Amino acid sequence: MTKDRTDSVSQKTGLAQTLSKRRGRREFLIKTGGMLAAGAFGAVPLRGWAAEPVNIGALYPTTGSMAQIGVGCVAAAKLAVEMVNDAGGIKSLGGAKLNLVISDVQSDTTVTRTETDRLITGNKLSAIHGCFASALTLIASEVAERAKVPLITGSSSDQLNKGRTYTFTPFARASQFAQAQLQMSKLVGDKPKVAVIFENTAFGTSTSNGLKELAPAEGVEIVMFEPYSAGFTDASPLINKVKASGANALFSVSYLNDLILIVRTVKQVGLNIAINGGSGGFVIPDFYKNVGKLAEGLQGVAHWNHDMNPDCEKVNAEYKKRTGEFLFEYAGGLVAQTFMIADALERAASADPQKVREALSTLDVSSGYAAMAPGGKVKFGPDGKNIYGRPVGVQWQNGDLASVFPKEDARAPLMKT
Amino acid sequence: MWETVAQAVINGLLIGGIYALVSIGVTLIFGVVKIVNFAQGEFVMIGMYISFFLANQFGVDPLVSLVVTMPVLFVIGVLVQHFLIRRVLGPNDMPQIFLTFALSLLLLNLALMLFSANYRTVHTSYSDEAFHLGGLYIPVAKLIAFVVAMILSGALWVFLHTTDLGKAMRAAAQNRDVATLMGINPNRVFCVALGIALALAGAAGSLLMPFYSAYPFVGQVFVLMAFVAVVLGTLGNVIGALVASLMMGIAESLGIQYIGADSGLIVVFAMLLLTLAFKPTGLGGKAR
Numbered sequence: 001m002t003k004d005r006t007d008s009v010s011q012k013t014g015l016a017q018t019l020s021k022r023r024g025r026r027e028f029l030i031k032t033g034g035m036l037a038a039g040a041f042g043a044v045p046l047r048g049w050a051a052e053p054v055n056i057g058a059l060y061p062t063t064g065s066m067a068q069i070g071v072g073c074v075a076a077a078k079l080a081v082e083m084v085n086d087a088g089g090i091k092s093l094g095g096a097k098l099n100l101v102i103s104d105v106q107s108d109t110t111v112t113r114t115e116t117d118r119l120i121t122g123n124k125l126s127a128i129h130g131c132f133a134s135a136l137t138l139i140a141s142e143v144a145e146r147a148k149v150p151l152i153t154g155s156s157s158d159q160l161n162k163g164r165t166y167t168f169t170p171f172a173r174a175s176q177f178a179q180a181q182l183q184m185s186k187l188v189g190d191k192p193k194v195a196v197i198f199e200n201t202a203f204g205t206s207t208s209n210g211l212k213e214l215a216p217a218e219g220v221e222i223v224m225f226e227p228y229s230a231g232f233t234d235a236s237p238l239i240n241k242v243k244a245s246g247a248n249a250l251f252s253v254s255y256l257n258d259l260i261l262i263v264r265t266v267k268q269v270g271l272n273i274a275i276n277g278g279s280g281g282f283v284i285p286d287f288y289k290n291v292g293k294l295a296e297g298l299q300g301v302a303h304w305n306h307d308m309n310p311d312c313e314k315v316n317a318e319y320k321k322r323t324g325e326f327l328f329e330y331a332g333g334l335v336a337q338t339f340m341i342a343d344a345l346e347r348a349a350s351a352d353p354q355k356v357r358e359a360l361s362t363l364d365v366s367s368g369y370a371a372m373a374p375g376g377k378v379k380f381g382p383d384g385k386n387i388y389g390r391p392v393g394v395q396w397q398n399g400d401l402a403s404v405f406p407k408e409d410a411r412a413p414l415m416k417t
Numbered sequence: 418m419w420e421t422v423a424q425a426v427i428n429g430l431l432i433g434g435i436y437a438l439v440s441i442g443v444t445l446i447f448g449v450v451k452i453v454n455f456a457q458g459e460f461v462m463i464g465m466y467i468s469f470f471l472a473n474q475f476g477v478d479p480l481v482s483l484v485v486t487m488p489v490l491f492v493i494g495v496l497v498q499h500f501l502i503r504r505v506l507g508p509n510d511m512p513q514i515f516l517t518f519a520l521s522l523l524l525l526n527l528a529l530m531l532f533s534a535n536y537r538t539v540h541t542s543y544s545d546e547a548f549h550l551g552g553l554y555i556p557v558a559k560l561i562a563f564v565v566a567m568i569l570s571g572a573l574w575v576f577l578h579t580t581d582l583g584k585a586m587r588a589a590a591q592n593r594d595v596a597t598l599m600g601i602n603p604n605r606v607f608c609v610a611l612g613i614a615l616a617l618a619g620a621a622g623s624l625l626m627p628f629y630s631a632y633p634f635v636g637q638v639f640v641l642m643a644f645v646a647v648v649l650g651t652l653g654n655v656i657g658a659l660v661a662s663l664m665m666g667i668a669e670s671l672g673i674q675y676i677g678a679d680s681g682l683i684v685v686f687a688m689l690l691l692t693l694a695f696k697p698t699g700l701g702g703k704a705r
Contacts, residue, residue: 064534065534067533068533068535197678200679226677226678227677227678227679228673228678228679229678229679229680229681229682231634231638232678232681233432233435233629233638233639233642234428234431234432234669234670236424236428236432236556236670237425237428237429237669237670237671237673237674237678237681238673238678240421240424240425240428240674241673241674241678244421256536256630257536257630257632260536260538260630261628261629264544264545264628265556267545268545268546268547268554268556269547269554270547270549270554286535290536290537290538290630291538292540294545
């Protein structure tokens with residue numbers, strides 16, 4: 001099976017190369033009026049003295065169910081490339097500009113595989129970033145590993161750090177989110193009694209089990225642990241149960257629609273409870289649009305937030321000017337990632353993907369746009385994990401997502417609801 | 418203790434009212450036209466989107482938009498009957514099943530294309546409010562939806578039993594051939610039946626909008642419950658579907674409370690199976 005796949009990949013590579021060479025040759029022949037030597041010189045850049053741009057692949061779902069976030073990611077990716085280029089490009093490569101090659105992975109795993117393959121074989125890429133959803137990133141990373149092109153991602157799945165050498169994850173891992181959530185519950189009260197409700201899917205079960213395992217070590221008591229079927233019509237019976245459990249904090253591992261119902265019902269019941277919605281759909285501008293004022297005071301965790309430090313705020317201001325919305329977690333993280341790639345290119349003084357990988361593996365930044373991460377430091381371990389990586393605790397305050405935890409990243413105090 | 422039970426029953430009853438609007442539509446179409454409308458949920462979805470856009474663009478309260486959704490869906494129902502269902506009414510059931518199923522898929526994917534998979538919500542002043550009685554609470558938006566659903570169901574009952582057209586519909590439901598011999602135009606009756614059924618689905622959509630999100634798949638959530646209610650309440654029996662819907666709402670709510678939040682439906686389906694085992698025609702008495 002694996003062998004077959006490798007074969008097909010190499011075949012495609014060959015085919016794509018011949019195709020592009022043939023196409024290039026034809027264009028050249030037309031342009032120069034039929035020089036016979038055209039084929040041999042086809043690969044020479046026609047721009048002459050200008051440094052050849054460095055291609056960066058960007059894989060995001062800009063259509064399909066995840067399109068909304070994917071489109072935001074592409075806007076941020078373009079902004080980041082502009083920022084690098086406006087600052088003079090890659091100086092060690094003669095001021096080479098970054099060239100963003102965007103590919104739509106259509107929120108679909110099969111498409112992600114073929115698109116990643118096509119992107120790599122059709123372009124001379126130095127590095128890739130993508131794909132937002134962990135399920136998609138896992139596949140893109142497999143393809144990139146085989147093609148030996150470094151991939152840098154904000155996706156949180158711990159699996160991305162297993163058996164991979166070309167995959168880099170500068171931000172907090174899924175396993176770290178649970179711990180941060182538990183620690184945040186201790187800010188609300190000295191004796192947190194937590195009710196965990198989660199949708200009975202792989203995502204819900206694995207996240208909630210992480211919470212359950214870590215709770216004793218953090219000194220947090222879990223008084224209710226309840227799966228529910230995703231996409232319910234009515235959250236009242238569930239909240240009825242939460243009320244009966246006497247919990248003072250509620251962790252809801254849910255997607256947007258269920259979470260909206262849960263938040264509304266808590267309000268209707270008049271239950272005074274601190275809600276932590278985790279990450280994902282909870283920390284995007286759309287959430288506030290949907291939930292409105294009710295979102296005030298809700299807590300969550302993110303791998304990036306737009307107010308963590310002055311650099312983040314600067315990028316956020318620019319992004320807001322362009323799109324009208326604040327720079328959300330995933331999009332902000334990928335701006336930092338673009339600067340990490342630029343830093344690696346600078347030190348590698350080469351656009352060769354393998355040299356870029358080497359340079360990424362020795363990346364060590366603690367200032368500038370590349371260091372825009374909770375904690376403000378990025379250095380990769382042998383598993384591609386940022387050894388300083390940690391999540392940031394956030395809370396909706398006055399329609400904005402404020403960093404509230406831990407102290408070093410906090411820009412606003414936690415509002416106790 | 419009693420408070421928890423009472424609250425669970427209230428919750429169940431209120432959501433049961435919405436199930437009722439959807440299932441009454443399904444059972445009415447089955448009773449009169451003798452086809453199963455798999456697309457009923459998608460018409461709820463259309464009702465929700467109409468309400469959403471009216472609220473979003475013109476600031477119309479979703480409850481006020483009932484006066485738009487119901488007539489619009491009524492017309493759609495008449496058109497669907499006249500141009501689609503009429504063509505496949507015959508001795509063979511298969512084309513009818515595929516027709517409504519295809520309609521469901523078509524509408525679903527059309528909505529995905531036009532509106533994307535995003536969740537759309539509407540905020541009203543009463544969306545998040547609730548009446549508090551002792552330790553119990555009754556969400557305002559759901560109470561309104563329940564009351565309107567009951568009024569509409571009652572109005573339908575009155576229509577079916579007092580007007581000529583209503584009586585003609587019941588006659589056509591009992592025996593189409595004899596009804597035709599009595600001078601009843603079956604297509605006209607069927608058009609009205611489809612129209613009313615879809616108008617009810619549209620009403621359900623508008624009533625849901627203040628407290629539930631609209632998204633292309635939303636109809637699927639409600640149509641499953643509607644089918645169970647239709648079978649439980651005896652196929653074609655409007656009052657049966659209404660009672661069954663309310664019972665199912667309560668059963669689901671109690672199931673979530675006392676068995677588990679991921680197994681509320683177990684109680685509903687256990688109730689269905691037990692009923693069918695002892696009373697194969699459903700709660701509503703004799704079949705047809």
